[in-house]
Amino acid sequence: MPTDEHPAFSTISVRRTDGTRELYACARFLGIRDGFLFLEDGIPTDRAGMGIKTAQTHLVPLADVAAVDIETAPDSDEDSETHVALESAGLLNLDGSVYVR
Numbered sequence: 001m002p003t004d005e006h007p008a009f010s011t012i013s014v015r016r017t018d019g020t021r022e023l024y025a026c027a028r029f030l031g032i033r034d035g036f037l038f039l040e041d042g043i044p045t046d047r048a049g050m051g052i053k054t055a056q057t058h059l060v061p062l063a064d065v066a067a068v069d070i071e072t073a074p075d076s077d078e079d080s081e082t083h084v085a086l087e088s089a090g091l092l093n094l095d096g097s098v099y100v101r
Contacts, residue, residue, distance in 0.1 A: 009042030011071040016064050023071070024058065035062050 012024045014037070026042035037060040044053035 012039060013067075013069045013071050014039075014060055014065060015067040015069070017066045018064070022060075027058070029068070030057070032062065036060060037062055037065055037068065 009026045009028045012027045012029065014022045014024070016022070024039055024041065027039045028042060030038035030040050032038070039058040039060070041056045041058070044055050046053050047056065
């Protein structure tokens with residue numbers, strides 16, 4: 001199912017401290033607790049092969065997370081909603097880093 005059918009879900013990008021990036025194409029942010037970032041898939045799947053579809057919850061250790069971003073397109077790194085908002089507010093430096101006042 002496309003993300004359009006799940007308005008509460010977006011493409012979430014998690015950048016890890018080791019430089020890798022994980023994309024969750026249709027997910028939502030559940031919260032932070034006990035040192036973990038909790039994300040939930042928006043498309044239930046039958047992981048056990050028993051015909052019961054359930055949403056999968058992802059636990060990402062906060063110590064491994066450098067940034068979390070909502071993306072406008074799953075395959076784009078530059079078109080994130082956060083990047084566009086910061087750019088339009090004039091809060092990005094020429095190298096793409098965030099301007100700090």
